[in-house]
Amino acid sequence: MSPRPEVWSNWAGDQRWAPAQVARPTSEAELVRVVGEARERGLTVRATGSRHSFTDIAATDGLMVDTSALRRVVAVDPATRRVTVEAGITLHALGPILAGHDLALENQGDIDTQAVAGALATATHGTGARFRNLSARAVGMRLVTADGDVLDLTEDSDPEALLAARVSLGALGVVSQVTLECSPLFTLERHDLPRPLGETLDRLDEHVDTHDHFELFVWPYTRAAMTRSTMRTANPPRPAPRWKREYDERLVQNGLLSLICRTGRRVPRAVPHLNRVMAAALTQAREQDHAYKVYACRRDVHFTETEYAIPRACAREALERAIELVERRRLPILFPFEMRFAAGDDALLSTAHGRDTCYIAAHQYVGMGYESFFRGFEEIMSSYGGRPHWGKRHYQTEATLRDRFPGWGRFQAVRARLDPDGVFANDYTRRVLGPVAAPVAP
Numbered sequence: 109m110s111p112r113p114e115v116w117s118n119w120a121g122d123q124r125w126a127p128a129q130v131a132r133p134t135s136e137a138e139l140v141r142v143v144g145e146a147r148e149r150g151l152t153v154r155a156t157g158s159r160h161s162f163t164d165i166a167a168t169d170g171l172m173v174d175t176s177a178l179r180r181v182v183a184v185d186p187a188t189r190r191v192t193v194e195a196g197i198t199l200h201a202l203g204p205i206l207a208g209h210d211l212a213l214e215n216q217g218d219i220d221t222q223a224v225a226g227a228l229a230t231a232t233h234g235t236g237a238r239f240r241n242l243s244a245r246a247v248g249m250r251l252v253t254a255d256g257d258v259l260d261l262t263e264d265s266d267p268e269a270l271l272a273a274r275v276s277l278g279a280l281g282v283v284s285q286v287t288l289e290c291s292p293l294f295t296l297e298r299h300d301l302p303r304p305l306g307e308t309l310d311r312l313d314e315h316v317d318t319h320d321h322f323e324l325f326v327w328p329y330t331r332a333a334m335t336r337s338t339m340r341t342a343n344p345p346r347p348a349p350r351w352k353r354e355y356d357e358r359l360v361q362n363g364l365l366s367l368i369c370r371t372g373r374r375v376p377r378a379v380p381h382l383n384r385v386m387a388a389a390l391t392q393a394r395e396q397d398h399a400y401k402v403y404a405c406r407r408d409v410h411f412t413e414t415e416y417a418i419p420r421a422c423a424r425e426a427l428e429r430a431i432e433l434v435e436r437r438r439l440p441i442l443f444p445f446e447m448r449f450a451a452g453d454d455a456l457l458s459t460a461h462g463r464d465t466c467y468i469a470a471h472q473y474v475g476m477g478y479e480s481f482f483r484g485f486e487e488i489m490s491s492y493g494g495r496p497h498w499g500k501r502h503y504q505t506e507a508t509l510r511d512r513f514p515g516w517g518r519f520q521a522v523r524a525r526l527d528p529d530g531v532f533a534n535d536y537t538r539r540v541l542g543p544v545a546a547p548v549a550p
């Protein structure tokens with residue numbers, strides 16, 4: 109453990125915390141030891157993955173367990189396609205390793221820098237109406253609890269705790285290992301196409317249902333949309349030359365966006381015009397490569413973000429109301445709204461629990477005001493029973509959230525069983541989950 113407090117921050121740089129101690133265990137045994145020592149000293153414990161959450165979900169003033177050295181592949185079973193990895197391995201590191209075994213993650217989000225356990229803990233998702241969040245493929249987890257026990261959670265050993273641990277907000281213990289059910293290695297063919305917004309929304313269901321993965325970006329003050337339609341295929345990868353990817357990602361997607369954002373931050377009233385420039389610069393693009401190379405994008409321009417999961421049937425209306433909010437209040441919003449889809453699942457605190465889901469995300473460039481916009485956006489999404497992404501900014505509390513998750517009481521019962529003293533709590537979990545309830549007598 110390091111002797112003096114250090115200041116840590118998230119990817120966006122807008123959440124900062126100074127843990128009393130930091131540990132970077134290299135094995136499960138060491139993890140058990142540091143958690144036990146913290147408990148003896150009366151410290152709370154928080155695990156961190158890659159610290160890519162926009163909320164203070166990973167922050168702590170107690171013991172911070174940096175899991176980045178827990179990054180080994182423990183076992184690969186080709187017959188069941190189940191792969192066991194240590195919790196801190198990043199999705200980026202995992203992709204080529206799985207490909208080496210002719211395997212792939214079923215679906216991914218738009219970056220791959222997250223640690224596996226960090227991605228699961230917040231219900232990280234990609235897009236695709238037939239595909240569930242990443243956590244749905246976690247068929248086993250090893251969890252270090254406050255007592256120093258190592259629980260081997262599987263669908264047979266403790267199915268209720270596994271459903272809770274899949275999306276845990278880090279509030280049940282520290283995950284040391286995860287077993288993921290993978291897919292056979294596949295290729296993705298992606299097609300980005302600028303289109304008029306109205307006709308895209310008129311055919312929204314068709315786009316969503318006829319593509320394996322469909323995503324929509326919409327810039328306020330323009331009537332322009334960019335659709336990203338992706339199909340899974342047995343065709344071999346045909347990667348674009350490296351220089352072309354670099355040119356597209358570094359110069360066009362990130363370079364132009366960065367220039368526009370810096371200009372918009374200096375001259376907010378120019379934002380509507382800048383968005384129209386951005387929309388006019390959108391061009392068609394195609395990519396065909398191994399899935400793990402296509403899902404993840406480069407994100408050089410830093411921003412903060414909020415995202416809500418709403419019933420799929422409300423997608424169009426909710427998006428149109430969000431656009432109207434920005435335009436009516438003349439808000440300087442330089443990033444597009446992002447709309448994605450996922451199948452319902454059963455993790456107790458998954459944002460897609462029990463319903464086919466549309467995710468709508470809103471962003472703001474670093475250094476620009478976001479609160480009034482995010483609160484207005486939240487009000488709209490709440491009117492559809494929206495559930496906030498646990499790793500993205502929101503203003504909800506336990507009181508406003510408990511009725512939005514059908515599995516809420518069941519999660520709290522598992523929490524009371526595994527962490528009765530709140531050793532794994534922080535300000536965020538106290539705010540959104542409330543205090544640990546007294547365990548129910550058997």
Ligand SMILES: Cc1cc2nc3c(=O)[nH]c(=O)nc-3n(C[C@H](O)[C@H](O)[C@H](O)COP(=O)(O)OP(=O)(O)OC[C@H]3O[C@@H](n4cnc5c(N)ncnc54)[C@H](O)[C@@H]3O)c2cc1C
Pocket residue numbers: 119120154155156157158159160161162165166175195196216217218219221222223224225226227228229230231232233234277278279281282283284407497498499500
């Ligand atoms: C640029 C960018 C793009 C993003 N794109 C997407 C996207 O496409 N889809 C999406 O859904 N989200 C997306 N996110 C959000 C991101 O996926 C989540 O916030 C995710 O949780 C971050 O993973 P992490 O490893 O950084 O976890 P952290 O932020 O470090 O931690 C998140 C939570 O996981 C817990 N945790 C971490 N490791 C463990 C462990 N070993 N045991 C127990 N608990 C643990 C922490 O305690 C905390 O509660 C994006 C974020 C950024 C910055």
